[in-house]
Amino acid sequence: xLGKPISQSKKMRLNRMLMIGCLAATxxxxxxxxxxxVSIAIEGTSSLSWSFLTSFASRKPSQAGILAPLMGSxxxxxxxxxxxxxxxxxxAIYLEEFARRSRVKRLIQLNISNLSGVPSIVxxxxxxxxxxxxxxxxxxxxxxxxxxxxxxxxLQIPFGPSVIAGGLTLALxxxxxxxxxxxxxxxxxxxxxRQAALALGSTQWQVVWRVTLPAALPTMMTGAILSMSRxxxxxxxxxxxxxxxxxxxTPANLMxxxxxxxxxxxxxxxxxxxxxxxxxxxxxxxxxxxLLAFNSIAIIIRQKLQRPLQS
Amino acid sequence: MLxxxxxxxxxxxxxxxxxxxxTMADHPEISVWSFFTGTEWSPLLGAKPLFGVLPxxxxxxxxxxxxxxxxxxxxxxxxxYLSEYASQxxxxxLKSVLEILAGVPTVVYGFFALTFITPFxxxxxxxxxxxxxxxxxxxxxxxxxxxxxxxxxxxxxxxxxxxxRDGAYALGSTKFDVTIKVVVPAGLSGVVAxxxxxxxxxxxxxxxxxxxxxxxxxxxxxxxxxxxxxxxYMVQIFLGDAPAGGVEYRSSYAVAFTLxxxxxxxxxxxxxxxxxxxxxxx
Amino acid sequence: xxxxxxxxxxxxxxTTTPHSPHSPHxxxxxxAGGASGAASAANISTPATIAIEMRNxxxxxxxxxxxxxxxxxxxxxxxxxxxxxxxCGKSTLLRWLNRMxxxxxxxxxxxxxxxxxxxxxxxxxxxxxxRRRVGMVFQKPNPFPKSIFDNVAFGPRLxxxxxxxxxxxxxxxxLRASALWDEVKDRLTSxxxxxxxxxxxxxxxxxxxxxxxxxxxMDEPCSxxxxxxxxxxxxxxxxxxxxxxxxxxxxxxxxxxxxSDATAFFYEGKLIETGPTDVLFTAPxxxxxxxxxxxxxx
Numbered sequence: 001x002l003g004k005p006i007s008q009s010k011k012m013r014l015n016r017m018l019m020i021g022c023l024a025a026t027x028x029x030x031x032x033x034x035x036x037x038v039s040i041a042i043e044g045t046s047s048l049s050w051s052f053l054t055s056f057a058s059r060k061p062s063q064a065g066i067l068a069p070l071m072g073s074x075x076x077x078x079x080x081x082x083x084x085x086x087x088x089x090x091x092a093i094y095l096e097e098f099a100r101r102s103r104v105k106r107l108i109q110l111n112i113s114n115l116s117g118v119p120s121i122v123x124x125x126x127x128x129x130x131x132x133x134x135x136x137x138x139x140x141x142x143x144x145x146x147x148x149x150x151x152x153x154x155l156q157i158p159f160g161p162s163v164i165a166g167g168l169t170l171a172l173x174x175x176x177x178x179x180x181x182x183x184x185x186x187x188x189x190x191x192x193x194r195q196a197a198l199a200l201g202s203t204q205w206q207v208v209w210r211v212t213l214p215a216a217l218p219t220m221m222t223g224a225i226l227s228m229s230r231x232x233x234x235x236x237x238x239x240x241x242x243x244x245x246x247x248x249x250t251p252a253n254l255m256x257x258x259x260x261x262x263x264x265x266x267x268x269x270x271x272x273x274x275x276x277x278x279x280x281x282x283x284x285x286x287x288x289x290x291l292l293a294f295n296s297i298a299i300i301i302r303q304k305l306q307r308p309l310q311s
Numbered sequence: 312m313l314x315x316x317x318x319x320x321x322x323x324x325x326x327x328x329x330x331x332x333x334t335m336a337d338h339p340e341i342s343v344w345s346f347f348t349g350t351e352w353s354p355l356l357g358a359k360p361l362f363g364v365l366p367x368x369x370x371x372x373x374x375x376x377x378x379x380x381x382x383x384x385x386x387x388x389x390x391x392y393l394s395e396y397a398s399q400x401x402x403x404x405l406k407s408v409l410e411i412l413a414g415v416p417t418v419v420y421g422f423f424a425l426t427f428i429t430p431f432x433x434x435x436x437x438x439x440x441x442x443x444x445x446x447x448x449x450x451x452x453x454x455x456x457x458x459x460x461x462x463x464x465x466x467x468x469x470x471x472x473x474x475x476r477d478g479a480y481a482l483g484s485t486k487f488d489v490t491i492k493v494v495v496p497a498g499l500s501g502v503v504a505x506x507x508x509x510x511x512x513x514x515x516x517x518x519x520x521x522x523x524x525x526x527x528x529x530x531x532x533x534x535x536x537x538x539x540x541x542x543x544y545m546v547q548i549f550l551g552d553a554p555a556g557g558v559e560y561r562s563s564y565a566v567a568f569t570l571x572x573x574x575x576x577x578x579x580x581x582x583x584x585x586x587x588x589x590x591x592x593x
Numbered sequence: 594x595x596x597x598x599x600x601x602x603x604x605x606x607x608t609t610t611p612h613s614p615h616s617p618h619x620x621x622x623x624x625a626g627g628a629s630g631a632a633s634a635a636n637i638s639t640p641a642t643i644a645i646e647m648r649n650x651x652x653x654x655x656x657x658x659x660x661x662x663x664x665x666x667x668x669x670x671x672x673x674x675x676x677x678x679x680x681c682g683k684s685t686l687l688r689w690l691n692r693m694x695x696x697x698x699x700x701x702x703x704x705x706x707x708x709x710x711x712x713x714x715x716x717x718x719x720x721x722x723x724r725r726r727v728g729m730v731f732q733k734p735n736p737f738p739k740s741i742f743d744n745v746a747f748g749p750r751l752x753x754x755x756x757x758x759x760x761x762x763x764x765x766x767x768l769r770a771s772a773l774w775d776e777v778k779d780r781l782t783s784x785x786x787x788x789x790x791x792x793x794x795x796x797x798x799x800x801x802x803x804x805x806x807x808x809x810x811m812d813e814p815c816s817x818x819x820x821x822x823x824x825x826x827x828x829x830x831x832x833x834x835x836x837x838x839x840x841x842x843x844x845x846x847x848x849x850x851x852x853s854d855a856t857a858f859f860y861e862g863k864l865i866e867t868g869p870t871d872v873l874f875t876a877p878x879x880x881x882x883x884x885x886x887x888x889x890x891x
């Protein structure tokens with residue numbers, strides 16, 4: 001026989017090395033992530049209390065609370081969801097069900113996936129010019145106003161650094177992800193379902209509305225929830241458009257100033273005093289609990305509502 | 312359609328502001344060339360502010376490279392473990408955990424870097440690490456992208472058909488042979504796409520570096536030093552009180568444009584690679 | 594791989610054992626090293642060397658018993674076809690011959706199984722080396738997404754370190770032996786996935802013989818191919834017989850009769866009958882065999 005044999009012990013050695021390497025890496029990964037959680041938990045749990053959740057920020061760490069950022073997050077994310085989810089789903093439906101396979105469609109598709117890789121801060125800059133300043137068509141000290149400032153629906157154009165601007169910014173960030181995940185949900189619906197409906201004489205619109213969309217809905221909802229959980233954690237773009245770091249009231253209408261929980265965490269983390277670090281950790285814990293809640297809902301939906309589409 | 316508008320809008324705005332930056336009449340020393348090749352960046356100091364962008368790019372690169380050096384090997388090996396060695400139960404559990412981790416706000420990692428990594432890990436090792444240093448930020452960014460690398464690589468490896476593994480085993484391969492010589496090469500495009508995606512996220516990361524890396528833009532490869540990344544610079548400007556039309560303000564647009572270009576190119580490359588990988592199994 | 598979970602129904606025991614009743618080989622221990630001089634056992638053909646010996650061999654997938662007390666001898670340097678309806682356990686048997694079932698959780702076997710004297714169920718057996726000595730070709734061609742050269746060279750490179758020229762020689766030999774050389778000699782570095790189905794299967798055969806095995810296992814190698822490729826592979830099998838012992842599982846009885854020297858008919862995990870191919874197909878001893886080969890069921 002040609003060649004020199006490779007010994008069995010060498011093969012066993014390589015085999016074992018690979019397994020050890022993989023196990024080591026997994027252990028490192030798990031350890032590091034546990035260290036993250038544990039260190040934060042240690043720092044933060046002492047500061048968690050009901051008053052923490054319901055008071056406002058203050059100069060003294062012991063009296064500070066996260067009510068303003070919590071409410072700000074709620075407002076901003078609600079606006080984001082209201083805008084991004086319908087637009088995302090309808091764009092996905094258009095792209096998957098109605099658009100012809102053409103170069104234009106492929107271009108759009110490529111565009112969307114490129115946009116999903118853009119750093120969120122860049123969206124903040126775009127939003128700054130587009131929503132906050134409205135491309136400069138109107139100076140911000142003489143805005144057009146709609147409605148009275150007592151109601152929630154008070155609007156000013158340009159928006160200025162307000163809740164609605166924040167919500168729209170986040171919607172921009174989240175939109176590509178929404179579109180992509182909704183498209184995949186639609187793609188997962190087996191063509192046999194659509195064909196059966198068409199064979200019964202439905203129009204394409206009816207097929208989508210009555211067959212495809214309901215079938216894809218659970219997956220889409222999971223995607224929506226995961227997108228929103230990403231939105232809750234975004235800080236950089238909101239910072240750019242002017243989410244203030246220190247806000248002492250909850251938003252009263254669409255034009256209010258605001259801050260969100262991640263920004264508050266950022267603010268407190270950046271202070272040199274250790275006490276601020278403690279409450280930052282506590283705020284992180286709240287944020288993580290919210291994140292977990294969202295993810296759990298998504299997982300539950302995925303498990304319960306996702307009946308198999310093919311038997 | 313909306314997405315096209317968005318892209319066009321982003322490009323338009325950035326171009327407008329960047330052009331505005333470069334044509335400021337009262338700062339004739341600023342030119343496109345000096346922006347992209349200048350090595351000093353101190354727009355807010357001194358009588359003659361300087362605008363070479365390289366220190367910022369260098370800062371971004373330093374942090375990203377550290378992050379990649381951590382996340383890519385650990386992520387890939389963990390992915391191999393999950394796909395080739397782990398039992399079904401371990402795999403589903405760990406994947407759910409990874410999914411949740413991918414949604415953790417990045418400020419949390421920044422906080423971790425500042426309050427744990429620097430004081431408890433780095434400074435005990437060597438006193439040369441200051442409170443703000445590139446290493447802590449790099450490691451934290453690495454931890455942040457670890458779930459992405461791991462999850463996407465594992466998907467790529469699992470997509471390799473079992474028939475290839477069977478063929479390799481039938482020739483007398485050990486598990487090492489099958490994994491390293493057949494599975495990983497077969498899934499390579501997916502793995503590379505995963506790496507690119509993770510690195511793109513790392514480059515665009517803002518909050519971690521704003522908290523932990525420091526605010527001093529310098530051209531250095533010393534991980535114990537402070538650096539400022541492109542993203543952190545933008546935060547600094549927008550946090551501050553620079554006037555809306557001023558030089559510093561517009562400079563951040565120029566930086567943003569640079570950042571956008573870099574990530575756009577990377578995402579594009581990743582998409583091309585991914586397309587090629589999807590075609591291989593048809 | 595195929596999941597051979599058989600229903601638990603038992604058929605009445607076959608009335609004749611597959612080989613002469615005076616056979617003393619009913620050792621039940623897992624490491625029964627079968628003596629290769631079992632000339633007294635009625636072999637499948639004229640007394641040649643026995644390559645594979647099975648004594649009371651049974652196999653399970655978890656709780657399902659898939660093979661029941663198989664006693665079978667397979668002669669060396671001949672083609673033996675395993676036939677039978679779906680789910681009768683023939684693929685399972687094949688996969689035990691190179692211990693591929695080790696990759697399936699819950700697969701286990703008892704009884705005597707030996708290849709040229711080496712007990713295959715022995716816990717201390719070097720499985721990697723076994724698989725070098727036994728080549729396998731699968732139902733659907735599965736070339737690696739590498740070049741043609743790297744596909745053929747993959748096996749040899751696992752076990753030995755070769756110089757470049759030695760390796761090229763080996764690759765050429767293997768490709769010639771599987772009748773593929775002329776078609777690919779100018780594009781050895783191109784991807785194997787660019788070949789047609791029949792060519793890919795011949796590549797897999799070349800890949801398998803490159804490591805110099807003693808035994809070739811083929812699991813329905815032509816079922817995914819068109820008739821022309823099937824014909825060329827059948828011809829290849831007839832040629833390879835001179836060098837290798839070949840065991841081929843096939844659904845196609847005409848193929849079995851064209852290609853094999855001996856045939857073993859399985860039904861629901863039991864060996865019903867074996868014998869020289871022409872005898873089995875023209876004058877089968879068992880009623881069930883006759884029903885199957887004449888197409889009354891299957």
